[in-house]
Amino acid sequence: MLFLISFKSGTPIYLQIVEQVKAAAASGALHPGEALPSIRPLAEELRVNRNTVAKAYSELESLGVIETLPGRGCFLKENHSGLRKDARRKLLIEEVDRAIVQAHHLQVPRDELLELIHERLDVLDDKRRAHEGKKED
Amino acid sequence: MDSSTPAIQIENLCYAYGRAEAVHDLSMTVQPGRCYGFFGRNGAGKTTTMKCLLNLLRPQRGQVRVFGLDPAKHEVEVKRWLSYVPDQVAFYPWMSVRETLDYLASFRANWNRKIEQELFERFGLDPSQRTGNLSKGQRTQVALIAAVCPETDLLVLDEPTSGLDPIVRREFIEAVIGAYQQGIPGQRTILVSTHLITEFEGLIDEFTLIDRGRAVLTLDADQARERFQKIRARFAEVPPEIDLKAALRVRRDGRELELIANGSGAELMERLRQHNPEALTTESLTLEEIFVATLKA
Incomplete structure (x- = not known):
């Protein structure tokens, strides 16, 4: 998988890596069981500190998104959330709240926000279907 | 040495060349395992500070400690734990690259031949070449090999990439990440000016x-990028006077405004929002932009 790091986004670099893996897993761009790049080549390629990549991977592991097989590397987990339902909900609530606050500031009303969420879910479903279609070819 | 001892501790360091003060009351702590940047313009005092760490200069006031030791009193121990790439790399010009590295390795208790080989291949260096015939970039590459192979706990880099072409600069940094940082995490410290x-x-x-x-x-890099923001706003009409004293810098042109904020980004955004801007965006400053914004403020 290829990453894109920006120093201007305001998001810590390790979190950018975490979020990109999560997004790739959710959209189906990264398949369960598929390998992630190893820490050293990825750090070199992005020219970021190895510890930053290691921190991102250990965060992904503790979130249950990836697993490390000793001597073989890191892989996307089959069921990529090892967290309990309430913990998962709690994590999501923070994100949803952030979007709601942002919508308020951008003066996007309730109906439009809900519509937008439906729209984005459809986009993600389409992407996932496209990835699955390709896999069967 | 226990793991909580800072790799580098500088307290109230002062150094003057005659009446010209180079370093004034400088304090700085580098924890083990960190990659620490030491940024400043030419002549800001970076090299003088580094020379105090290496016992090439003695602090006139204040003190420096490397892994808890005074480099002036424990020069041999300190030098055993650190390696150094100076801003001006000089070797005996009649020696080949191979002879130079063997000579440097003879001062070291440990020398990782595997990493040496790997770096030779990465840089495409010819071991039989005389160092006097090397380009500036190649001399820096040899100096980096000499600094990485002893597998020391602290790597001190003084302006290592100045004057090198962009490809060599990238390769240098990739080699630092790949070859030096592959040691035990938390035990390889880098100080780079x-x-x-x-x-x-x-x-x-x-x-x-x-x-x-x-x-x-002095800041954590992620925190710095969070604190320093560039905010751009565009209004439908020329806005009235807005109180923007909290900004580090303000640029104005007609309906457009650009602010640099240091920690006051949220407050400034709110002020701008009250005037219903057509567009309002924010991005983090890179470390280089923070450097410029801080020194020009």
Whole structure:
């Protein structure tokens, strides 16, 4: 998988890596069981500190998104959330709240926000279907 | 040495060349395992500070400690734990690259031949070449090999990439990440002084900005990028006077405004929002932009 790091986004670099893996897993761009790049080549390629990549991977592991097989590397987990339902909900609530606050500031009303969420879910479903279609070819 | 001992501790360091003060009351702590940036313009006092760490200069006031030891009293121990790439690399010009590395290895208790070979291949160096015939970039590459192979706990880099072409600069940084950082995490510390900040941006955990011998800013890199923001606003009409004193810098042109904020981004955004801007965007400053914004403010 290829990453894109920006120093201007305001998001810590390790979190950018975490979020990109999560997004790739959710959209189906990264398949369960598929390998992630190893820490050293990825750090070199992005020219970021190895510890930053290691921190991102250990965060992904503790979130249950990836697993490390000793001597073989890191892989996307089959069921990529090892967290309990309430913990998962709690994590999501923070994100949803952030979007709601942002919508308020951008003066996007309730109906439009809900519509937008439906729209984005459809986009993600389409992407996932496209990835699955390709896999069967 | 226990793991909580800072790799480098500088307290109230002062150094003057005659009446010209190079470093004034500088304090800085580098924790083990970190990659620490030491940023400043030419002549800001970076090299003088580093020379005090290496016992090439003696502090006139204050003190420096490397792994808890005074480099002036424990020079041999300190030098055993650190390796150094100076800003001006000089070798005996009649020696070949191979002879130079063997000569340097003879001073070291440990020398990793596997890493040496790997770096030779990466840089495409010819071991039989005389060092006097090397380009500046190749001399720096040899110096980096000599600094990485002893597998020391602390790597000190003084303006390592100045004057090198962009490809060599990138390869240098990749080699630092790949070859030096592959040791036990938390045990390989890097101190890098540079004014070419962009290239090192991803490597830096924490930094000190030094200006005219004084530390002006010390921050964690992620926190710095969170604190320093560039805010752009565009209004439908020329806006009335808005109180923007909290901004580090303000640029105005007709209906457009650009602010640099240091920690007051949220407050400034709110003020701008009250005037219903057509567009309002924000982005983080890179470390280089923080450097410029801080020194020009």
